Amino acid sequence: MKLTIVAGARPNFVKIAPLMRALSQYNEVFNTRLVHTGQHYDKNMSSSFFQELNIPNPDINLEVGSGTHAEQTANIMIKFERELLENRPDLVIVVGDVNSTLACAITAKKLGIKVAHVEAGIRSGDILMPEEINRLVTDSITDYFFTTTVQASEQLKREGHSEKDIYFVGNIMIDTLLYSMQNLKKPDVFSEIGDHSYLTITLHRPSNVDNPEKLEEILNAIADSSKGLLKVFPVHPRTRKILERVNIKSEEFLFIDPLSYLNFIYLVKNSTGIVTDSGGITEEATVLFIPCLTMRNTTERPETVTIGSNYLIGSDLDLLRSKLSDIVNNNWKESGIPDLWDGKTANRIVNILLNSR
Numbered sequence: 001m002k003l004t005i006v007a008g009a010r011p012n013f014v015k016i017a018p019l020m021r022a023l024s025q026y027n028e029v030f031n032t033r034l035v036h037t038g039q040h041y042d043k044n045m046s047s048s049f050f051q052e053l054n055i056p057n058p059d060i061n062l063e064v065g066s067g068t069h070a071e072q073t074a075n076i077m078i079k080f081e082r083e084l085l086e087n088r089p090d091l092v093i094v095v096g097d098v099n100s101t102l103a104c105a106i107t108a109k110k111l112g113i114k115v116a117h118v119e120a121g122i123r124s125g126d127i128l129m130p131e132e133i134n135r136l137v138t139d140s141i142t143d144y145f146f147t148t149t150v151q152a153s154e155q156l157k158r159e160g161h162s163e164k165d166i167y168f169v170g171n172i173m174i175d176t177l178l179y180s181m182q183n184l185k186k187p188d189v190f191s192e193i194g195d196h197s198y199l200t201i202t203l204h205r206p207s208n209v210d211n212p213e214k215l216e217e218i219l220n221a222i223a224d225s226s227k228g229l230l231k232v233f234p235v236h237p238r239t240r241k242i243l244e245r246v247n248i249k250s251e252e253f254l255f256i257d258p259l260s261y262l263n264f265i266y267l268v269k270n271s272t273g274i275v276t277d278s279g280g281i282t283e284e285a286t287v288l289f290i291p292c293l294t295m296r297n298t299t300e301r302p303e304t305v306t307i308g309s310n311y312l313i314g315s316d317l318d319l320l321r322s323k324l325s326d327i328v329n330n331n332w333k334e335s336g337i338p339d340l341w342d343g344k345t346a347n348r349i350v351n352i353l354l355n356s357r
Ligand code: UD1
Pocket: 009, 010, 011, 039, 040, 041, 042, 045, 046, 066, 067, 097, 098, 099, 100, 130, 131, 204, 236, 237, 238, 278
């Protein structure tokens, strides 16, 4: 069975690592080609993930780089079509919800190649998010749906997809998390953190970071209600550009470059709490039982709130202050871990592919 696996952006790399490892157990069955679209290209956004997670070098890098949504999506489609015409697989596997996911799913389907989507069926309900559009379009043309939760499977059925194509396999990001726990690496910033307690901050969504005033308000609200705690902020390149125009009143922020995976999970695991607008981090926080505040109005991962350690703040800064005080005062909810977030998701996917031949 010829497979083409697609990865383009940082969260994709975390999701394909366990899949590549599980597939490599069946080299006599699967002929696998790994395509990197080049959506992310900085060392800390891409190659450090390949090295640390032992992902094989991509068979090809389409080197599309940055651009507007239309430019990036179109460039990926043009180059991925050439790739598929030269190396036609039986199945293309896409993961997550980034522009590479959408572009490669459409390209494959238009060439009559089947598409599998890992992390299918999650929905924020917020159509203004580019990722929500990517999820909806990808799932509308997917043949094999691999879902993280029962709710995601139910969502796909509500959208009219056939039950026989939907496989609840669990959360593949957690495969990588659990596999990596013994190998975490202390980031250099600990020479400054020392024994201090700290919060981990990550913000990169356009709605939070593209307007410098909004970003300033959020950071100053965090500072107000967490005095005495350091705030360690690995800064996404998108946020870095805006940060230069932001006036932060607190001395307690440590702004650092994006971290590699093993560094970042080390940072999260040892933090008092997290403020983020990432979806993947809310899942990792849940499994690590770290209190987490999400600076978004919606989440496509509601189980991180109903079961896990996450709380949805939206843009209400008073709520942010109040919930941060709860974290600082060690007054956080009891939480648990959703079903099948157990480190075995990639094996389940591979077993399904083996049975589908
Ligand atoms: C993308 C995903 C988002 C995901 C995030 C994780 C889409 C629509 N969005 O957002 O869902 O949460 O990745 O990081 O696919 N840049 C660099 N170096 C890089 C990559 C990006 O400097 O290696 C800068 C460029 O200025 C670029 C900007 O970051 O224009 C945004 O990159 P892009 O890939 O368009 O989206 P992300 O914000 O990273």
